[in-house]
Amino acid sequence: MSEATVSRVLNGVGPVKEETRRRVMEAAKQLNYVPNALAQRFARQKSGNLGVILPLLPKVNVFSTYYFSEILSGIGHTAKHSGYDLLMLFREPGEPREYANLFRTQKVDACIILGAQNIPTDYDALEELQLEGHPFCLINQRFDGKPYNTVDADHRMGSFDAVTHLMQQGCQRIWFLNGPPVFSNSLDRLEGYRQALEAAGMTFDPDRVLAGNYSRKSGYAHAEAFAELIRTGQADAIIAANDRMAIGLLQGLKEKGVRAGADYALVGCDDSDGARLTDPPLTSIAVPFYEVGSEAASRLLGTLAETEPPVPFTVKLPVRLVARASSEV
Amino acid sequence: MSEATVSRVLNGVGPVKEETRRRVMEAAKQLNYVPNALAQRFARQKSGNLGVILPLLPKVNVFSTYYFSEILSGIGHTAKHSGYDLLMLFREPGEPREYANLFRTQKVDACIILGAQNIPTDYDALEELQLEGHPFCLINQRFDGKPYNTVDADHRMGSFDAVTHLMQQGCQRIWFLNGPPVFSNSLDRLEGYRQALEAAGMTFDPDRVLAGNYSRKSGYAHAEAFAELIRTGQADAIIAANDRMAIGLLQGLKEKGVRAGADYALVGCDDSDGARLTDPPLTSIAVPFYEVGSEAASRLLGTLAETEPPVPFTVKLPVRLVARASSEV
Incomplete structure (x- = not known):
């Protein structure tokens, strides 16, 4: 039985043969199935979370509090209105960048990356995301010649x-x-x-x-x-x-x-x-900055609804x- | 079959009869069970998330960017080192305060509330959390005569x-x-x-x-x-x-x-x-502020590990x- 079929039955959507429905429901009953948010997300294979990867902010940081608050507010506002919760993923300086794992373990459906740097560890992690086809978007950082989704200011x-x-x-x-x-x-x-x-x-x-x-x-x-x-x-x-x-x-x-x-x-x-x-x-x-965050969330979450493989986007907002x-x- | 039994089998911990194990695994197979983070959390009935409820930050807000960044950094740092992810829950001014639902749907295991006010809507939502025994902590707000967990400064x-x-x-x-x-x-x-x-x-x-x-x-x-x-x-x-x-x-x-x-x-x-x-x-x-956030996360997550019903805590940090x-x- 395919995952899609199980998902259709548990969520009560789409066409399913009665015999199939019965078998899934029986199995679900054996597992003491409770229709809660976690279970539904498990069945849909979606977390409902937009991940935001960002450097852990100790007392001294490359981010100013202004930059951080504005971008995060922009992302948060847009995610909320698109029905997504924001999962904050703090990354420490020496830590391995296991971004793809966030998708493999279904902690996030898409993610926005702040403070990426043009260094091999970051580059490799992004390349892995790209090769596995996980939806992500960089804010304020581009990698020349790479088709990564990016929102930046000019x-x-x-x-x-x-x-x-x-x-x-x-x-x-x-x-x-x-x-x-x-x-x-x-x-x-x-x-x-x-x-x-x-x-x-x-x-x-x-x-x-x-x-x-x-x-x-x-x-x-x-x-x-x-x-x-x-x-x-x-x-x-x-x-x-x-x-x-x-x-x-x-x-x-x-x-x-x-x-x-x-x-x-x-x-x-x-x-x-x-x-x-x-x-x-x-x-x-x-x-x-607020618009940068908002635009990144809106574009990225927009690609999740597309049926065709999405075309990478590069947005550059004007400054003044x-x-x-x-x-x- | 109890939820606890299913959970023990799927997580491979604790004593389980062989026949029981076989039945659970069979049911799991029918559901095309994939041991991923979501499934494990479903089985454990835990999200692994610490919720942070906070007012949506539009351009003008009661929070300064400084206050917001510092408290959030303190919470984030401590949550990370306790193995929790941070789920940000932005609350809009007119929106109903359905805090208890976050626990009922297992989106969070505990939550920290910023910017609560002494008004009936907030008060009712907190009272509901308290009555249902959901672990939460207020930051920078107390309700006189109420045994809510609180971290504040003096x-x-x-x-x-x-x-x-x-x-x-x-x-x-x-x-x-x-x-x-x-x-x-x-x-x-x-x-x-x-x-x-x-x-x-x-x-x-x-x-x-x-x-x-x-x-x-x-x-x-x-x-x-x-x-x-x-x-x-x-x-x-x-x-x-x-x-x-x-x-x-x-x-x-x-x-x-x-x-x-x-x-x-x-x-x-x-x-x-x-x-x-x-x-x-x-x-x-x-x-x-950083320590206020850090202390709230550390105390609150600490109560989750306790087997006895936890004693409410009230922390007041010194100012200078x-x-x-x-x-x-």
């Missing part, structure tokens, strides 16, 4: 706009403080920076790219050296690849008497809550520069 | 310390901007404010208590009237029941040329990320005043 355009804005403010020596290259976002932002400079007939100078790790501390750490660059006329502006690094840099420079929006121009990325609180308020690239006092000079 | 002590600190700074006319009384935290904070004034031989004046709703906007809305109170010498300090209201008030007053840490003293509650970013930085009551420039006068 970070390249964000940096491009930031450079253009700074040049309109009269800045000539614009630096860039980037996050680690294992995140495709970092590469996209750097690319936008390079393109904008070249579009304006200026030279891209790799020496003007500083390395941070998306933490406030890593922005703060560059303050001393960058203060010197400003004083000696080698820098008049800087774009940080997220608000936390921008805020760390702003605070570090302020302690040295070098003021954003006066002595140099500063632009962050994310337009988080914090951008409105600093002194001066921080110019930033607004990223629609929000000008505040930190970029005035 | 918000009363927080306000008490805030008043004491302000009096040490020389403040004499200390106001209080509170959140809605449907949250027990609001009442606790107000009580601490009252107790500290009376302990210092001062009179508690209910006219000095202003009403907000924990949003930044509701703090901002009081700026105009409060500026007047400062100018006319009727107020020299204020405690806001969360940082967001404190920050709204600070910004509103600043726009009117009235500066925290100079013209008046200001204390917030939560010690969120934002408290370090304002100008001047905000004095605040640090609440160990973090003095910054906003409370200097």
